[in-house]
Amino acid sequence: MRTRIIVLVAVAAVACSTVVVALASSSAKGLPSYTNGYQTWPKLNRKPIKGGSSAHSGTKNVYASRKRVRSRFPNGTVVVKSIAKPGDRPGMPSQVAVMRKLRGKWRYVEYELSGGRYGVLAQGALCQSCHSQARASDYVFTK
Numbered sequence: 001m002r003t004r005i006i007v008l009v010a011v012a013a014v015a016c017s018t019v020v021v022a023l024a025s026s027s028a029k030g031l032p033s034y035t036n037g038y039q040t041w042p043k044l045n046r047k048p049i050k051g052g053s054s055a056h057s058g059t060k061n062v063y064a065s066r067k068r069v070r071s072r073f074p075n076g077t078v079v080v081k082s083i084a085k086p087g088d089r090p091g092m093p094s095q096v097a098v099m100r101k102l103r104g105k106w107r108y109v110e111y112e113l114s115g116g117r118y119g120v121l122a123q124g125a126l127c128q129s130c131h132s133q134a135r136a137s138d139y140v141f142t143k
């Protein structure tokens, strides 16, 4: 009986912490919380990038949460590219592409705005296949 109660308490504790983690991991507009405030991070590009690759078209700015150390970004770095199209509301670009470095590897996710919230547009191997062309600069094209 006593072990059963302890098990129940443990299960409840795990369930609660999962809910807290789930809430903490996304911001109000649907972007992950680790991108919060990206507009205030140092920009990698001097002028907005126009046109460019077929994968990301629009007016683009690239922000990095951390600085390169000997041409490599440290673990935990988040790189955000905002992709704005004509008619977008200020601060709400139609698309937001995100790279996040965890344990030496970049994770890629791109979000698209729909009905005031961001949802996942594409992610993973598709992104990585093209970004591998920028391997020499730590998979980041923008210098």
Ligand code: HEC
Binding pocket: 049, 051, 052, 053, 054, 055, 056, 060, 062, 079, 080, 081, 097, 098, 099, 108, 109, 110, 121, 122, 123, 124, 126, 127, 128, 130, 131, 134, 139, 140, 141, 142, 143
């Ligand atoms: C066909 C090639 C291609 C694919 C596929 C691609 N990208 Fe990119 N990406 C680029 C290029 C080129 C840039 C440089 C800026 C520009 O021209 O838009 C870039 C820039 C970025 C940046 C800013 C950092 C940097 O490298 O300059 C992020 C973040 C990003 N891409 C995320 C993604 C994500 C997430 C995906 C998948 C959903 C993706 N990319 C797919 C070519 C690609």
